[in-house]
Amino acid sequence: METKKTMIHSANYQAVFHEVVAELKNVADQGEVASYIPELSKVDPNKLGIHLSTTQKEQHSFGDADEAFSIQSIAKVFSLTLALKIIGKDLWKRVGVEPSGSPFNSLVQLEYEKGIPRNPFINAGAIVVCDILVSHLKNPKQDLLAFIRKTAGIASIDYSAKLADSEKQTGYRNYALANFMKDFGNIHNDVETVLDLYFHLCSIEMSCKDLTQAFLFLAAGGVNPMTGETVISQERTKRINSIMLTCGFYDEAGEFAFKTGLPGKSGVGGGIVAIHPGEFCIAVWSPKLNRRGNSYMGMRLLEAFTTKTKSSIF
Amino acid sequence: METKKTMIHSANYQAVFHEVVAELKNVADQGEVASYIPELSKVDPNKLGIHLSTTQKEQHSFGDADEAFSIQSIAKVFSLTLALKIIGKDLWKRVGVEPSGSPFNSLVQLEYEKGIPRNPFINAGAIVVCDILVSHLKNPKQDLLAFIRKTAGIASIDYSAKLADSEKQTGYRNYALANFMKDFGNIHNDVETVLDLYFHLCSIEMSCKDLTQAFLFLAAGGVNPMTGETVISQERTKRINSIMLTCGFYDEAGEFAFKTGLPGKSGVGGGIVAIHPGEFCIAVWSPKLNRRGNSYMGMRLLEAFTTKTKSSIF
Amino acid sequence: METKKTMIHSANYQAVFHEVVAELKNVADQGEVASYIPELSKVDPNKLGIHLSTTQKEQHSFGDADEAFSIQSIAKVFSLTLALKIIGKDLWKRVGVEPSGSPFNSLVQLEYEKGIPRNPFINAGAIVVCDILVSHLKNPKQDLLAFIRKTAGIASIDYSAKLADSEKQTGYRNYALANFMKDFGNIHNDVETVLDLYFHLCSIEMSCKDLTQAFLFLAAGGVNPMTGETVISQERTKRINSIMLTCGFYDEAGEFAFKTGLPGKSGVGGGIVAIHPGEFCIAVWSPKLNRRGNSYMGMRLLEAFTTKTKSSIF
């Protein structure tokens, strides 16, 4: 005796993109392009890209889906994946898995919790993950980039030295976080080395299409259907997905789960990636951010998309 | 072209219960029975019940699945559902949907956020939900109970006057929360009246079997397959499920999502209910709690169960 | 060999009052009358009284110095004095002596510090002091009032039943504080009984003249020069004075010490009492409050007064 899940008709995705974009035409984009990093503020605010790749390798594209942009915090999924591959569950001794209930760069909870960040997606947690990579990789920057390229099956993915430098020049809050955790003993390497990796990680540039190809393994039990590459075990795939759902959107994680019903991760470059386990990976890009640092239009697009396609996991 | 989700073979559930319980035989139950309410501490700590109802109306039972126990905070799902039915999205002006990152009864975040509780499942949030019910129901206690009975299709569900009284006698923290929010203007009715409803809500006694029958609508798009009753819209069903996933386990929500991969809600009586959308509702009961207030064995049982049945939503 | 302190010429006080008031004529009173208690908002905002009594029993008066007003938190000095007389240093096991660094009615620090209030002058601390009085006095309200009358040598001092009731009706924050501490085990009696004493304490009405007579013992080593009554030991007098200096003005204690250089205590009725050890007790009254809850003009008057008379203790 079996139960049967309503199937999602993938043939309609392209049409849904058009419908959704048309519907949102009249919605004023109340967001603002990230300005705290000078390099980020130079982006064209009207860019709009959507791309969806299914586990069956179908591709659906809209607008500026092939244009590379700064993926920022979305890259924290790569570093987490690699660190989990390397040290496994020992990672959770140094980073939690609970939502933070605070903005992404708050030091308050870190103080009360003795330097253990709440989860690997707030800045503090991603910095600890970078510290772990520095401890275990021979050439951290090169090796991490090689892992990302192999995961995505795209050899051209690269850091933006200019952006990494721009972040470093204004990254006082991240220096504060790293030094604070170093004081608590939760950063083992030199702060400069760790942050250099962190700033480079956040500087990676990819298109919506690249992103869906890189993260499709999360929708496919750990294996990238495009490359056949086993990125990580099925067990850990599930863990990454669950953390994306509960912690992927700063202090708007509940709102995102509530509205789109998919695990995902956003970045202040205006990108959002989301996963439907077993089905697809979708990426959207619209640079203007809401006041919580997530793409204003991106959030609305995904909400409308999952409503129309009934693809919420709930 | 369609994608197809791996089916969960329900025929095996019964066998899985036995396997899982056998495997956990050697795991020491490190939990402790809740003692802060005198009445709760009287329960037999060795009780163990599991019940699963599928959307196809199949039933699978193990151990003390038919014995009623104090469902405590699990009942907050009922009050949320009824309040959502009554006032809809206006509810979110007075209660948030974000994980709290703090213990269930903390006043700190409430102070920083001007009396707006983080979500409807922490005590403060559930008290505001009760306040809304007091404002809109003619006979709040009777009407809420009638709603719960109808939702479950079980006329015998009832409050425990003894337990409600026990909670009231020791409920200083809840009095603090209610008065604090009243000061911020987020409690509209008399504190005593609101807390009387709240304490009664938490005193409800149900068995694992009752619980799965009552919450099966959350796995079935808002309609209870047992009764045919439309409890709430499909849209709101998804919202409730998403809030259960991100906020259902106090400051262990991430851990639960991470381990079992299902939306759920726990209570300090040792019960846990979890949902697989489209598939089933499962309830477990084991009275000893871990230090975060969730059933120690219940958490482990569900983790083992979803691993074996591959029923994580991630 | 001796050192000699510059003497303060008391003969000039009267003249100084006029000078100071004249100078402040052109300063706009930017304060606002307390409105959170309906009864308090009815006061004439233009009232202005100053009274100074020296340890040599000289009296200097200005304006509405003989008109009774609600002394509010100033009364917390009475309750502290009586509790210290009764249980001595055991008091400090249940209340701290450190400045709070937070508004007078914050619950945050109370949560982090497990229900032990920072000092006896924030609301939480004064409520614990009232709890101690309830535990040790036969007829708490009558006995406390009798103590205050005897301390001041003024038999007509009384509670305002109307004001006490007004505070009770809107005292949700204080109910929150009391219940919160009760939950931590730091309130031993019934919350209603304790708060009834607390609300009555805060409702006491006295004039500036009354206040200086009542608190002159703090300037005279524990003995009231007016009545010859030994109120408390010299040692404890010093302690009360030091707590007034560090904690007497909510989160403006440093500012007050900084500006006037005298230990003192303010109330939201617009009154302020200050002490120069060995010399005098001064009371001012001007109902409009600055945003931190202290009399706007009262603060400026005292600052100008101590500057002119060189009577800062620093």
Added chain:
Amino acid sequence: METKKTMIHSANYQAVFHEVVAELKNVADQGEVASYIPELSKVDPNKLGIHLSTTQKEQHSFGDADEAFSIQSIAKVFSLTLALKIIGKDLWKRVGVEPSGSPFNSLVQLEYEKGIPRNPFINAGAIVVCDILVSHLKNPKQDLLAFIRKTAGIASIDYSAKLADSEKQTGYRNYALANFMKDFGNIHNDVETVLDLYFHLCSIEMSCKDLTQAFLFLAAGGVNPMTGETVISQERTKRINSIMLTCGFYDEAGEFAFKTGLPGKSGVGGGIVAIHPGEFCIAVWSPKLNRRGNSYMGMRLLEAFTTKTKSSIF
């Protein structure tokens, strides 16, 4: 008509030192030498020095009063004095004057208060003061040292390069604070430059005797009686004294005011300086610290001393 303050018979100070030390012989020193800076942990824990200088230039000495030790945070009084001389009350736009209610190096309050430290004696506040000095001094390190030497009238006072370096190597918390405030815009210069000055400031070595000579101006209205040098105005002298009283002992300021009744400042090197306005400056040194970072024996010595000499300002 005059009031007369009880005179303190200075002739007895020497005898009081012996009495006090004799009485405390049987009190176990429960403190521990500061170990977080390797250099500091090398000090002989049994050192004990007391020195008192009166405004009449009398000198009273006991034990290791002539031996130089690391004055640590006591030096923050020098930097505050110099910054006040240079920019006056504009200083208070960037640093508060309120007690912190938190440990000396907490980041929590700093986050809630947008990078404005509570007062100039917690680490964050002292770092902002150093930032101001860097902005206004030509050669910050040399100029600050020259000011200290001139204030004390002791040309041999110097930084300890070794200690400054030791602090820098382990000063992650201070790096966190400085970067955090830089992010809020409250550090105007390069973090490294500012902290270099800060670490040097804290590394200054002086004896108890030196300290009383250097800070005697605070007991004498701004003029050093030893050198005749006007260090700062009488007005600002009072302000510094009031801040020492309310904020000079981390989260033990109230306890210190309560026990000794004198404005003062402590350092983790085990030194404490205290002032009686108009009368004297006293310095004690005993390296073992209580759990709040103040000299265990030093606190007790001063308490016993002011009790015996009745020299509390309260």
